[in-house]
Amino acid sequence: MTPRAVFACDPARSRGRLYAEAPSATRTAFQRDRDRIIHATAFRRLKHKTQVFVAAYDDHFRTRLTHSLEVAQIARTLARQLGLDEDLTETLALAHDLGHPAFGHAGETTLNACMAAHDGFDHNAQTIRVLTFLEQRYAAFDGLNLSWETLEGLAKHNGPVTAPPWALRLYQQEHDLELDSYPSLEAQIAAIADDIAYNTHDLDDGLRSGLFALEEALLVPIVAEAWFEASARFPTAPHSRLVPEMVRILVGRLTGDVLAATQALLNAADPRTPEAVRAAGRPLAGFSAALAGEVRALKGFLRTALYKHPQVLALTGPGQQIIADLFAHYLDDPGRMPAEWAQQAVAPPHGLARLVADFVAGMTDRFAIRRHQALTGRALLVV
Known part of the structure; x- marks a missing residue:
């Protein structure tokens, strides 16, 4: 097990909570x-x-x-x-x-x-x-x-x-989060993990959906390298098995690059405390320069081939209309919101528009679809 680094956040030295609580005996x-x-x-x-x-x-x-x-x-x-x-x-x-x-x-x-x-x-x-x-x-x-x-x-x-x-x-105004500095390395790593996850699983979902073909994805160099590696390891495996192998290899490559690049940044900066990470003036976690370019190419491919695909937009377009209609409806008639929300509309602490936005933002896809149909009588999307 890797020992705790000197620049890691230590829960025993947490800056605490806005409202003081007794510590947990077990966590x-x-x-x-x-x-x-x-x-x-x-x-x-x-x-x-x-x-x-x-x-x-x-x-x-x-x-x-x-x-x-x-x-x-x-x-x-x-x-x-x-x-x-x-x-x-x-x-x-x-x-x-x-x-x-x-x-x-x-x-x-x-x-x-x-x-x-x-x-x-x-x-x-x-x-x-x-x-x-x-x-x-x-x-x-x-x-x-x-x-x-x-x-x-x-x-x-x-x-x-x-x-x-x-x-x-x-x-x-209540709790200063020191917004003008960089965050902990834990936060920086969570952010880069987000990049790794969505780039690889969106590639996987895009292939599963059939909205783009494997041959199109292989025009992206980093994807092609992972595919050829998977094919070499398992030359007799069907494509249905090779695609998950490809995605797994891609995750491993991105993760390994982040570890190496981040360690190099840490060696150069030599932070001795979490506060030194925050005061470094630049991120201390990320991809290498070479792989960052390949990741940008993958993002560009997914933006064109998946996120802006007509079949994806055919669903998100009506979804946007649903949100706009719900917001306008509840802003005009807040009494139509559920009782616990409608009661707050009498004297909303942060304004009626913010109350409505909070309510609409909390909705799931299917709840928003059903609410919209009940209020307007129109089925823009069907659950």
Whole structure:
């Protein structure tokens, strides 16, 4: 087992929680955070939220939940090899998409447009809002009262936040997450694990869907190399077995590159504490320069061949209309929301538009589809 690195976050030295709580007798602070996320309503809803394919339409494609689990698996592997805190890394991976609305990034784009006059909508900031306010499972406080390190990592996993969205500005007033610095290495590793997971599993799902052919994917050099390696290892295996082998090889190559490149960055920077990682002024985790270019090529292929494929847009387009219609309807008539939400509309603490956005953002694909049909009598999508 790799010993704890000097730059790893130590749960025994956590900066604590916004609301003081007695420590657990059986779990570290970060293990406790992970468990609270797993039991959260928002986490369960991820199983019916779009990753690429609308979640209501097929049981075999990734959803936001299975995506998050794959990110967590890769993140733990990386953290273990680097001597980081595995529990914090896993926690960040599991929670990173809790603020995503239905219908994937298309849904987020629509909700942001709906909120243009009300400080906008950002799924990363909404994750913080979910975890600090919207989850109401404890008698003593709103949210899950997670540790500073977990909230910091979720707020800054893509780097310093120079222009924080509204939800982050609001929380900053109570609990300074030091948004102008880089996050812990655990957060940086969770972010790169997200890249590895979605690039490889979207390739897998795209091939399974038939929206692009293997021959098209093999025009991407990194995919071709993994395919030829799989074919050489198993020359008599059918394509149905070789594609998973190819994806597995690709995950291994990306993970190995991150480990080597990150170790080189750490050797050069020589951080001796987690605070030194935050003060480094640049990321200390990532791909090598050579592989980063190959990953960009894979992303470009997936953007054209999958994310913008007419059959994908044929589902996400109506999904965007559903979100726009629901937002407009509830903003005009908040009494049509469920009772626990309609009651808040009498004096919404952060404005009626934000209340409606919170409600709509929490919907799963299928709940949004059914609500829209019940309110409008139109079936834009069928569950």
